[in-house]
Each structure stands twice: as C-alpha cells, then as structure tokens.
Amino acid sequence: MTSNNGNKNFSALTEQQMQLLSSTASSLSKEQLIWASGFLAGLAGSVSALPIPSSAQSVQNIATQATLTILYGSQTGNSKGVANSYKASALEKGFNCNLVSMSDYKPRQLKNETHLVVIVSTHGEGDAPDDAVELYEFLASKKAPKLPNLKFAVVGLGDTSYEFFCQTGKDFESRLLALGAKPIVERLDCDVDYEASVAAWAESLNAKLKDELVPVVSSQTASLNPAASAVSQSLYSKKKPFSATLNESLKITGRDSVKDIRHIEISLEDSGIAYQPGDALGVWFNNDxxxxxxxxxxxxxxxxxxxxxxxxxxxxxxxxxxxxxxxxxxxxxxxxxxxxxxxxxxxxxxxxxxxxxxxxxxxxxxxxxxxxxxxxxxxxxxxxLRPITPRLYSIASSQAEVEDEVHLTVAHIEYEINGQVNQGGASGFLSTRLQEGEKVNVYVENNDNFRLPADPNTPIIMIGPGTGIAPFRAFMQERDALEAEGKNWLFFGNPNFTQDFLYQTEWQGYLKSGLLSKISLAFSRDQAEKVYVQDRLRENGKEVFAWLEQGAHIYICGDAMRMAKDVETTLLALVAEHGNQSAAEAKQYVTNLRKSKRYQKDVY
Missing domain, CATH: 1.20.990.10 (NADPH-cytochrome p450 Reductase; Chain A, domain 3)
Structure with a gap:
C-alpha cells in the first residue's frame, strides 16, 4: 500500500494495533486526547502545524484554574453512565473535570474541593450503593470537615416504585448543606426514565458554572476528539442495542418445582460485543x-x-x-x-x-x-404511564467458553390474581413469548463493582441462592479457561434438591475436577426446619474466616432486601467470633474488605 505522501513503507494499522489504540483512546479525557494527538504528531515531525498547546502549557493552564470534581456512586452502572455523560457535556464547555468513583475517592479530599457534582443511586430500603458507603458514612461522622468554600450539585437516581425514592441523593445533599457547602442548582431526583431530565439539568448547571470555571482549551481544539467519538459510536448501548437472536430457552427446574427458572442462550454473532464475568445484559422487551x-x-x-x-x-x-x-x-x-x-x-x-x-x-x-x-x-x-425500561440480568457465561454467545439465568414470573394470569415483563417475554430464532434487543452493562480478583491464585467465596448463581457460573467458566489455581467455594440455596439444584451436573463436574474446592448447599424445604445460605455460612464460620485471612474475595448475588442483609449480618458475626473481635472491630474488618474490593455484591 502506498500513502499519499509516496512513502511506500507506510501500512495501515493491524487489527490488533487498532484495538489497542481504540481501547486506550476510550479511557482518555478530552484534554488527554488533545495532548496525545500533539504528542503523536510530534513524533511524526509535524507538531508545529497543529493548533494544539504544548503539554507544558496545558498542564500550566489546568493547574491554575478551579477543577470540577464529579463523584459517582453506582450499584448497577446507571450513575456511572450519567456521570460520564455529564463529564462529556462539561468538557464541551472546556471545564477542567475530574471524574472519580466514590470507592476510589479519599473523603478528606473534600476540604480541598471548590466545585463538586455528586451522582448517586439508591437501592434497597434507602441504602447507598456499595462504592459510596465509605464517603456516605464519612459525611455523617464527626470527622467530616466544614465546607464553606464548596459549591455542589446532586443528582439522585432511583425508582418511584420504592418507598425511599432517591434517598441517598437526598442524604448527600443534606449532609453537604450541614457542613456549610452551597448548592449551585436544585437537586435532581431521577426516576427510571431520566435521560431528558439529566440533559436539562446538565445544561442548567453548565450555564451556572461558565463564569466560575475558565475553559481549559478553545472551542476549536475542544472539538478535536475523533478517536473518542469513533470508539463511542462503535459500541452498542442502552440507546443503541444490538439485535441479537434467541438460541435457546430451557426450563432448568423440575416439573414439581415451585419455581420456573430458565436457562437462556442468546447469540451475539457479528456484534463484536465483549463482556466480562460480573457484567449484566440489558434486555429490551415487548409487553404481552x-x-x-x-x-x-x-x-x-x-x-x-x-x-x-x-x-x-x-x-x-x-x-x-x-x-x-x-x-x-x-x-x-x-x-x-x-x-x-x-x-x-x-x-x-x-x-x-x-x-x-x-x-x-x-x-x-x-x-x-x-x-x-x-x-x-x-x-x-x-x-x-412511564416509558418501558430494559431489565438487567447478571450474565451466566464467560466468553472464554461460549465465545459469541451470552447466557442468562431467568426466573419466569407468573402468578394468578383475580382469576387472571400475570407475567413479568421481560421474564415472560424471554421465557414464553419470544421463540427460538427470533430477535431481541440487548446491550452489555459493565459492572466494575463485581469482578474476579486480578490474581488467578486468589481464593474466592461465592454466595448466590436461586438465580443469584448466574454470575458464579461465569466466574467458574472463566477460571476454568484460565486454569486459575485459586480455591473456589460456592454457597447455593433453593427450595428442593431434586427440583431446584440449578446447573447441578456442571457444579458436580467442577467439584470432581477440583476446580471447585467446596460447595455448601441449603435447600430450605428438604427438612422440617428451613435452612438458608446464611445458616451454612454460620456453620462454616471458622473456615470462612480462615479463607478471608488467606486473602479470599467474597461475593454475594441475589435478593437485596432479605438475603444479602442476612448474609452480611452473619458475616459480621462470624468475623467477630472467629477473629476474636468486638462488633465495632468486625464492622471495620468488613469495611476494609469492601474498600479493598474483596467484598462485592450484585444485588437487586
């Protein structure tokens, strides 16, 4: 191939190089992309021709102006998505922005902030998402500093179906106000359909900030972002889903089970979609x-x-x-x-x-x-009525094994009321109305709060009753493909052994091969006294604590309202008992697990 300048040695980027470049570009801010383009042009000997400030000038400009810090707390990824979207709009205005997950933010840094945006979801009974807990508790503590010089804005994400709608966002606002901070705009409380309201809020906030945050770069250079645009446009998303094909919908509970749980296989062929164990699949559906x-x-x-x-x-x-x-x-x-x-x-x-x-x-x-x-x-x-929203399902497969497929474990909701049969929206669509070979619109929702340890030798403890077993099937497929040597322990529960042991032969195969080190089962209706996963956790408390002391990561997936809370209560108790710790020390121990990302939850 010959380039326009006649250099016969020039060749286009290889596929691997293009993927690397796109991956790197998608992780950079607009300022970083502008600087990088100048750097690359400099290597090619043409930097003087570009209307881009030098790296030294850029650094100096950024250092001498106020920074807008955007903090997000997200359980399923929605708050992170809103935060990224708002950052993009702020960058278009030329504001110097710093986007940080609350889990990675040092709470004592608050006293140094001048302009702060808080975007946070609420789950359960008004609870803060896991990655926001430390900052949330810090703001309510005596350690929280006075913040008379801080200006802030809050977006709360929630669902009006729940009693404590956007409670975490309301709490953040009240605590910042109590510390002397001043609101820039009125707090925004978002229901499940929030795109339009967030866009209007962002426009209002940016208008208020334009006289306080001096633009970093000119409008001419701010528009130079072709790499990031190319990357973002190539990805499927909630607004731009992929039209996938249903390969299989198979009932995996017994004929006499009180539950109808389906194993769903969907083809992602030709999509280029990649996902990791721990991610969720967003599924759009039609009503019956x-x-x-x-x-x-x-x-x-x-x-x-x-x-x-x-x-x-x-x-x-x-x-x-x-x-x-x-x-x-x-x-x-x-x-x-x-x-x-x-x-x-x-x-x-x-x-x-x-x-x-x-x-x-x-x-x-x-x-x-x-x-x-x-x-x-x-x-x-x-x-x-409000617009239909896609349902998120924990992915039950690893691409290391299933390649261009994605598997789900779906509880088909169906019940009779007033002589009529009602079904769940997405579960009824996937389980009964959608036929094999038909299309379904899907996208991947990344969940960085639910990831396998980076070191494959690290032991893991997985607690997932019912359909909560889904991501752990993905974890095991991934570890099997990687030949990971870390120990794996599963806690699983359901009503009956003979009817409800989901993926039984797979788990028994992993146990036989040695990949699964231990399995603790709790079938609640197989004996007179009901037994749940938290009971098995309590019974094995000494060994569980020993695994934690060896560096194990612990994961919980499933019901947030009851199971997850009962498991955490049991975890605190076993740490106190077998670690010879007070209740306060045990709470700090578990908090430290969470802060170091060794205690992760995917709950709903």
Whole structure:
C-alpha cells in the first residue's frame, strides 16, 4: 500500500494495533486526547502545524484554574453512565473535570474541593450503593470537615416504585448543606426514565458554572476528539442495542418445582460485543398483547386510537406493546390516572401512602385499571404511564467458553390474581413469548463493582441462592479457561434438591475436577426446619474466616432486601467470633474488605 505522501513503507494499522489504540483512546479525557494527538504528531515531525498547546502549557493552564470534581456512586452502572455523560457535556464547555468513583475517592479530599457534582443511586430500603458507603458514612461522622468554600450539585437516581425514592441523593445533599457547602442548582431526583431530565439539568448547571470555571482549551481544539467519538459510536448501548437472536430457552427446574427458572442462550454473532464475568445484559422487551387488550377494555380505549409519544405519532396498541411500562406499578401512575378519571375510590387509596405502597407491591398496571375501571382518553392514558425500561440480568457465561454467545439465568414470573394470569415483563417475554430464532434487543452493562480478583491464585467465596448463581457460573467458566489455581467455594440455596439444584451436573463436574474446592448447599424445604445460605455460612464460620485471612474475595448475588442483609449480618458475626473481635472491630474488618474490593455484591 502506498500513502499519499509516496512513502511506500507506510501500512495501515493491524487489527490488533487498532484495538489497542481504540481501547486506550476510550479511557482518555478530552484534554488527554488533545495532548496525545500533539504528542503523536510530534513524533511524526509535524507538531508545529497543529493548533494544539504544548503539554507544558496545558498542564500550566489546568493547574491554575478551579477543577470540577464529579463523584459517582453506582450499584448497577446507571450513575456511572450519567456521570460520564455529564463529564462529556462539561468538557464541551472546556471545564477542567475530574471524574472519580466514590470507592476510589479519599473523603478528606473534600476540604480541598471548590466545585463538586455528586451522582448517586439508591437501592434497597434507602441504602447507598456499595462504592459510596465509605464517603456516605464519612459525611455523617464527626470527622467530616466544614465546607464553606464548596459549591455542589446532586443528582439522585432511583425508582418511584420504592418507598425511599432517591434517598441517598437526598442524604448527600443534606449532609453537604450541614457542613456549610452551597448548592449551585436544585437537586435532581431521577426516576427510571431520566435521560431528558439529566440533559436539562446538565445544561442548567453548565450555564451556572461558565463564569466560575475558565475553559481549559478553545472551542476549536475542544472539538478535536475523533478517536473518542469513533470508539463511542462503535459500541452498542442502552440507546443503541444490538439485535441479537434467541438460541435457546430451557426450563432448568423440575416439573414439581415451585419455581420456573430458565436457562437462556442468546447469540451475539457479528456484534463484536465483549463482556466480562460480573457484567449484566440489558434486555429490551415487548409487553404481552393479551395484557394490552385487558387494559384497553378496562379503560374504554381502542387499539387504533392515535397517540403522541416523544413527538412521534403511533397507535395506542403499538405504544402499549413496545413503548410503555405495564408490569411495574408506581405511585405516579395512580396519581395521574386518578386525576384524569376522577375515580373517587382510587382517590381514597392515594390518601393512604402505606396502603398504596402495599397495594402496588402486588399489583401490575392492568390490575389497577381492572379494579378501578374508568373511561379515559388514549393520550391521557399514555401520559400517565412511564416509558418501558430494559431489565438487567447478571450474565451466566464467560466468553472464554461460549465465545459469541451470552447466557442468562431467568426466573419466569407468573402468578394468578383475580382469576387472571400475570407475567413479568421481560421474564415472560424471554421465557414464553419470544421463540427460538427470533430477535431481541440487548446491550452489555459493565459492572466494575463485581469482578474476579486480578490474581488467578486468589481464593474466592461465592454466595448466590436461586438465580443469584448466574454470575458464579461465569466466574467458574472463566477460571476454568484460565486454569486459575485459586480455591473456589460456592454457597447455593433453593427450595428442593431434586427440583431446584440449578446447573447441578456442571457444579458436580467442577467439584470432581477440583476446580471447585467446596460447595455448601441449603435447600430450605428438604427438612422440617428451613435452612438458608446464611445458616451454612454460620456453620462454616471458622473456615470462612480462615479463607478471608488467606486473602479470599467474597461475593454475594441475589435478593437485596432479605438475603444479602442476612448474609452480611452473619458475616459480621462470624468475623467477630472467629477473629476474636468486638462488633465495632468486625464492622471495620468488613469495611476494609469492601474498600479493598474483596467484598462485592450484585444485588437487586
């Protein structure tokens, strides 16, 4: 190949070189990309022709201006995504930005900050995400410094389906205010559909900051970011999913099981998608047409009624099937539906928040409109509902073994209420409505808070009852492929051994080969007294503590509301007992495990 300058020795980058360059570019900030482009051009002897400041000038400019620090606390990756998106908008304004996970941030650094953005999610019963716990607790402690010179903004991510909506964001704001910090803009509380509100908030915040944060680079050089743009545009995402193919949906619980759990295999062929053990798969789905017809009947609307969604005209049927959330209930729908229909009985329910929460916890949208039927125009119905959001499933495979496939372990939710059968939105779609060979839109949600140890010789303890076993199947496939020598111990539980031992032959094979060092099983209904994974953890407390003292990493996957809390309580107790520690010392021991990323949770 001959280049335009006639150099016959020039050749295009190899595929490996291109992947390396793209990987490096995607991890750099805009300022770093600009500096790197000048550096590379300098190596080629043409740096003088580029309108880019020298590295010395860039460093000096950055050092003499205020820095905007963006902190994120994220359990599933949404807050990290919002933080990255906001950083991009701030960089476009030329602000000097520093993006940091709360888990990597030194709390005492707060006293040195001038401008701070906090983006944090809430999970469970108003709990902070794991990577935010240390900073969250520090701000509430006597060690927290006064912050009279700090200006801040807070974004809370949550779900109005839950009682403690965006509680962690509210807590961060109240604690910063108590320390003397001053808000730049009003706190933003985000529901599951947050893209538009975050964009408006970012625009408002940047307008407030423009006179306080002097741009680092000119608008001309700030636009020079072709490498980062190329990388970002090549990746599939929540907004740009990949149209994958369902290869298999197989029930893996027994005929008499109280659970219907499916092993799902999806082809990613030709996508170039890469994922790591610990990541999740986002799955977009359509609602059941039979469910939609029930809603149409209860609201006296018609399938071909025309409605407008995000500026697009479509039929009500299409909107309800593919655009709007129908299987998760939330107070906002009840409030809007009642206002549009003036249903008196529903108004009484709205006045009792506790009763409303309890009712919504067991009811889908269809249950609400069938119990409180009323005529409503199609557009008002659409506006009362929120957009459909993809469901995240822990990935149950390693690409080291399955290559261009991705496997999931899905609990098919199906139950009868008022003589009608209800299904989960995504679980019903994957388990019964989507046929093998049909398409499903998916994307990978990275989870850097749930990763195997970098050293393959490090022992790991995995606690995952029910479908919580999914990421540990991926962990074992990965360690098997890498011929890792670290010990592996699984704690697994479900109702019955004969009906609910998920991937039984695989685990027995790993045990036989020696890859799995130990397995502790808790089948709750196989004896008179129910036994759970936390009971097995307690029984093996001495050995568990010994593994931890040997450097083991411990992982929990599954139910956040009950199981994960019970396991952590048991973990604290066994550390205190077998480590001869006080309750306070045991808590610090577990905190240190979390800080060193040796205690990780993937809970929902």
């Amino acid at each position: 047409e039979a469910l939609v017809k029930r809603i149409l009947a209860a609201t006296s609307t018609k399938a071909d009624d025309k409605v407008s969604l995000a500026g697009t005209q479509l039929s009500l049927m299409e909107a309800l099937v593919s655009k709007l959330e129908l299987t998760l209930s939330y107070p906002g729908f009840v409030k809007s539906y009642q206002a549009a229909t003036e249903h008196a009985e529903l108004g009484n329910l709205l006045s009792d928040k506790a009763a409303l929460r309890e009712y919504l916890s067991i009811s889908q949208i269809v249950d609400i409109v069938e119990k409180y039927p009323a005529k409503i125009d199609a557009q008002s119905l659409v506006e009362a």
